[in-house]
Amino acid sequence: MAWDGNGTFSRTNGGGQTGASTWQNAQAAGHNIVSNQHDTHDQDIATGLNAALTKNNETKPTVDFRPNADAAIDLGSAALQWRDLFLSRDLVFGGNMDAKKGADIASATTTDLGATRGLMHDITGTTPITSFGTGAEGMFKIIKFEGALTLTHNATSLILPGAVNITTVDGDTALMFSEGSGNWRCIAYAGKNVNAATGKFSGTLDVSGASTLTGGATIGTGGLSLGFKQAYTTANVALTSQTTLQTQTDLTVAIGASETWLLEYTLYFTASIQTTGLKFAVNTPASAVQDIFSQVILNFLDLASGIYSPTFPQVSMSTTSGNVFTITAAAVAYGDSAIVTISVRVTASGAGDVTLQYAQETSSGTALNLLRGSRVIARRVS
Secondary structure, three states: OOEOOOOOEOOEOOOOOEOOOHHHHHHHOOOOOOHHHHHHHHHHHHHHHHOOOOOOOOOOOOOOOOOOOOOOOOOOOOOOOOOOOOOOOOOEEOOOEEOOEOOOEEOOOEOOHHHOOOOEEEEEOOOOEOEOOOOOOOOEEEEEEOOOOEEOOEOOOEEOHHHOOEEOOOOOEEEEEEEEOOEEEEEEEEOOOEOOOOOOEOOOOOOOOOOOOOOOOOOOOOOOOOOEEEEEOOOOEEEOOOOOOEEOHHHOEEEOOOEEEEEEEEEEEEOOHHHHOEEEEEEOOOOOEEEEEEEEEEOOEEOOOOEEOOEOOEEOOOOOOOOOEEEOHHHHOOOOEEEEEEEEEEEEOOOEEEEEEEEOOOOOOOOEEEOOOOEEEEEEOO
């Protein structure tokens, strides 16, 4: 055989002489010209040529093309490059990344994406991640999270969208790009709480540190929980002959444990408050501390002068949940309507609801009318 299977082509004449001096050795041995030896020799050369690649592409590889791993390989000059590359198997680049799904990677403080071959990986576990380890500059990785964990933003080594931490949800995906030297950038993040078609977010958005909102933002009926809540009455409510406190469920605000909130109630009443008066109480979660201040604005219009003259009766402050405050009919004896404002500061040790209760101060067949559009605006301060 002309090829020994390891890439070495050897000359032989079939008579025992081989190498660069095959025929000189045959002459020295006193051999005459032997036709079958020439045929063997020439056929070996033909076989070797047939196994070679031709520059005009008349012959093509019949097995995998595997260059020497240590060689500096140039597959085309700058002036005459390969125009098309057909691949039916894996594309390997970046030193350790195949263009296919690789093995799962367990989450760790340093989750080394570059150490595992593959383009896409499932990230298992719930250990918070602060680094994706080292990876060749320019490397891409698609990762899918199998559980809830925290990705910690770092302005250099783990750059996340919006410069904020991300709490993952099972099924969330991210496209990560290595900038080299252990620095990774999240180019895209798609979560189950984000509608890919509309770009709308639902669920809990945890923003730590300062955040700036540019452009417009629309708050839907579910509200936006970023330390701000609001609620309002959707229909008029009439209380007749009722001095037992009633809960106005439309104006309920839920607060969390160890949170402090400021709540501002604005209640609109008709002139019937002059007959019934008003009593109210604010109930807070167990062990909560509250401070309350209330004020009544009477809309009085002097028909003779046309002068609008609001007056401002006040009630006391209190620190006890459920304390009942009273605004007598005499205190609101003037005016054709009244706006009652209630300011409450609540610090809760446990989570729960802040509810408003109210009733007639004096039982009357004349209805105490709370108008729709009465509202509460709550703002978390700590």
